[in-house]
Amino acid sequence: DSGVTQTPKHLITATGQRVTLRCSPRSGDLSVYWYQQSLDQGLQFLIHYYNGEERAKGNILERFSAQQFPDLHSELNLSSLELGDSALYFCASSVGGTSEETQYFGPGTRLLVL
Amino acid sequence: GQNIDQPTEMTATEGAIVQINCTYQTSGFNGLFWYQQHAGEAPTFLSYNVLDGLEEKGRFSSFLSRSKGYSYLLLKELQMKDSASYLCAVRYGNTGKLIFGQGTTLQVKP
Numbered sequence: 001d002s003g004v005t006q007t008p009k010h011l012i013t014a015t016g017q018r019v020t021l022r023c024s025p026r027s028g029d030l031s032v033y034w035y036q037q038s039l040d041q042g043l044q045f046l047i048h049y050y051n052g053e054e055r056a057k058g059n060i061l062e063r064f065s066a067q068q069f070p071d072l073h074s075e076l077n078l079s080s081l082e083l084g085d086s087a088l089y090f091c092a093s094s095v096g097g098t099s100e101e102t103q104y105f106g107p108g109t110r111l112l113v114l
Numbered sequence: 115g116q117n118i119d120q121p122t123e124m125t126a127t128e129g130a131i132v133q134i135n136c137t138y139q140t141s142g143f144n145g146l147f148w149y150q151q152h153a154g155e156a157p158t159f160l161s162y163n164v165l166d167g168l169e170e171k172g173r174f175s176s177f178l179s180r181s182k183g184y185s186y187l188l189l190k191e192l193q194m195k196d197s198a199s200y201l202c203a204v205r206y207g208n209t210g211k212l213i214f215g216q217g218t219t220l221q222v223k224p
Contacts, residue, residue, distance in 0.1 A: 002156065031210060043157070043201065043214040056209035090156060094210065102147070103212065105156040 003027065004093050004106035012112045018079040021109045025072055025093030031055070032074040033094075033103055034066055038087040049074055050096070081113045116142075118215035120202050125221045131190050134218045136202030140183040145205040147212065148176050148187045152198045160187065160200075189220075197222045 003026035013019055025032050034046040045058035049068035060066075063081075068074040078085060088110050092103035119137045126132040138146070145164040149157035161169055163178035163185060175188040189196055199217040206213065 002158070004156075033210060033212075035214075042216045043203075045211050045213070048210045050210075056211045058211060088154075101210070102159050102162060103210070104159065105149075107156050110154075 002104040002106065004091060004104055006089075006091050006106040006109050008109060009107065010110050010112075012114065013081060014114055015081055015083060017081050017113075018077065019081065019111065021076040021078070021089050021091075021111075023074045023076070023091030023093075023106055025074070025091075026104055029093035029095050029104075030072065031094045031096060031101075031103075032068055032072070033092040034060075034074070034076050035090045035092065035105075036087050037090060037108075038084075043090070046076070078111070083113050086111055086113045116204070116206055116213045118202055118204055118213055120200075120215040120218045122216065123219045123221070125223060126189075126192055128192055128194060128222055128224050130192050131188065132192060132220065134187045134189070134200050134202075134220065136185045136187070136215060138183050138185075138202070138204045138213075138215075140180065142206040143180060143183070143204060144207060146176075146178055146185050147203040147205070148174075148185075149201040149203060150198050151201055151217065157201055192222050194222050194224070196220065 005024045030051045046060040048056040091106045094101040148160040151157040161176035202215040203212040
């Protein structure tokens, strides 16, 4: 158990819908990272927040957005869902936002878009 | 681009040693991580290299050559529970962004 929690564990929804995935980092960690893992593309970095501010963006679609709240939990919002958005979404956290820190991953949210 | 290359699959025997290679583009390199991932589960941290050389952690060791853009993960005394996917991830620049390889699926046979 990494200490990173994610809810829900599973989510089934329909195309065109909107969902929110939630992540709570390890106690004391200020950074949250979001990743998408699909069968054909492996783990893809989406976005990084540090202490409430966006630090880096990866290949995140415009239909996706994220934020980190004052209590440091983070939410990833996915809208106008498409079949191809079906994937495992992982959140990871680290103590600060520096480049040498290890990221610890949560258990993931499995999203299925029908 | 920042392609990370690793073999797709490997098979080894219980009790043996296996080496999983990873190559990456060197420009902007700022650290390399190895993670283990069992199917449907979260990646778990195994090792971190930022300087050349070998880092040993029990049955697992990781090596880095920055000039060659090359790393390997060495697993000794293989156990059945080591059957998993092994992910090589590289950090470029000063952000927290990690670029992951596709992963190497290791199957340990009795």
